[in-house]
Structures are given as C-alpha cells and as structure tokens.
Amino acid sequence: DADVTQTPRNRITKTGKRIMLECSQTKGHDRMYWYRQDPGLGLRLIYYSFDVKDINKGEISDGYSVSRQAQAKFSLSLESAIPNQTALYFCATSDYPHEQFFGPGTRLTVL
Amino acid sequence: DQQVKQNSPSLSVQEGRISILNCDYTNSMFDYFLWYKKYPAEGPTFLISISSIKDKNEDGRFTVFLNKSAKHLSLHIVPSQPGDSAVYFCAASAGYGSSNTGKLIFGQGTTLQVKP
Numbered sequence: 001d002a003d004v005t006q007t008p009r010n011r012i013t014k015t016g017k018r019i020m021l022e023c024s025q026t027k028g029h030d031r032m033y034w035y036r037q038d039p040g041l042g043l044r045l046i047y048y049s050f051d052v053k054d055i056n057k058g059e060i061s062d063g064y065s066v067s068r069q070a071q072a073k074f075s076l077s078l079e080s081a082i083p084n085q086t087a088l089y090f091c092a093t094s095d096y097p098h099e100q101f102f103g104p105g106t107r108l109t110v111l
Numbered sequence: 112d113q114q115v116k117q118n119s120p121s122l123s124v125q126e127g128r129i130s131i132l133n134c135d136y137t138n139s140m141f142d143y144f145l146w147y148k149k150y151p152a153e154g155p156t157f158l159i160s161i162s163s164i165k166d167k168n169e170d171g172r173f174t175v176f177l178n179k180s181a182k183h184l185s186l187h188i189v190p191s192q193p194g195d196s197a198v199y200f201c202a203a204s205a206g207y208g209s210s211n212t213g214k215l216i217f218g219q220g221t222t223l224q225v226k227p
Contacts (some may be wrong), residue, residue, distance in 0.1 A: 004154070029211055040120070042200060042217040043155070050213075058214070090154050094213055098143050098204055102154030 003027045004103035005092050012074055012109045019078040021106050023091030032074040033100060034058075034066060037088040081110040115139045115203050117218035125226055130211040132221050134201035137182065141203040145215065146175060146186050149198045158199075159186070191225045198222050 004025045030051045035043040045058030046111040047066040067075045086109050116135045124130045142163040147155035159174045161168040168175050174187045202215040
C-alpha cells in the first residue's frame, strides 16, 4: 500500500464550484504539505502544517484553504474554483526536516 | 522572482554516457539542496541531497556537486540508463537545524531522456 495517498486522482469541475482534495499518509509524519505543479514553474508550496494545530501559508495560498483533521490527514479546498487553478496538485509529508515524500498527485481541471 | 532556476528544460543523452543537470539559486540563505526525480503519473521521489558544508555527495551512479560561490549545483548521473528518463527537480531550503521550517523551493524541472 502507498504511504501517501491522494483522492481523487483526477477531477474536472466548473468555475465557481467548491472542491476538496484529500491526502492521507501512513508514514506517521507530523509535517504535511500541499504543492501545485504548473508547466514551466516547478512545484510551488500552497500550505504546510507541522502538526494538527499548526498550519501555515506557503507561496501561493490565495484562493485555497486547508484542514488538518488528524496527524494522517490534510485536505486542500478550493472555495470557488477558477480556471487558473487548473494544475497538478501534490501532497507531501516529512519527518526529517528536508526529505519530503510525495503522493501520486491529483490532476484538477477547472472549466 | 525564481529563487531556484533550472535553465535547461530538457536534456538528451545516450545510454552509458554522463548526464549533467544544472541548477542555480539566488538566495544565499539556502543551506540544504535536494534533487527529486519524477516519472509521469507519479509524485516526485527523493534522489540525493547535499548540505552547504559539503561540496560533493555521492550515492551510487548519482553525484551532486555544490559550488557555493557560484550559487550553482549540478547532478551527475554516470552511467546514464534508459530508466533514468524522467523529470528532475532541484530544490533548496534555508535554516537547516532547529530553525528549519522544512520549506522547499523548487526549480522548474529538467526533462532527461536517455536513449538506448
């Protein structure tokens, strides 16, 4: 079984809809992260959490919110999706400060 | 402002030859650097790292070199194999140690193709 799972793997939605992407991990890590990948831009950090009570904004948090329901679960929400939020979204976890373990990604398309 | 840059979007090499992937950074506070490999439809996977107190780190066929004065790092793969064909991202972080936040800044990625 995968250590970091993301659901859904693919999602197509319409402008203005609320979307939630979910991430679960079995690695027992305290730190969790949400990134988005766009062509030519690499991965950019949206939000990160060091434990259940600690949530921080990353480089590009506008238009997104997160919820850390438990040590193992970290969800990303788009309150009102817009087309420029079409991207590949990755969840990651870490224990050691640097090496992060990534999930398989969610491909989100906003029409 | 791109703090970590990979200026070559793609690289093609012959199997058995050396692959050299380059990465430049602008923030002198970065003190830990990592390389990740990404296959299609998968998440990035950690490959190798180096701290700023070193100038070289080797792991099997993979070696990372750090030139702090030039703010440049490179990944060498010797010998290159077709299975190495993937997108490679370099990443950097600042504040290694108790103050470290674990935040990584990624480059844009370089697509490596190793031809049989």
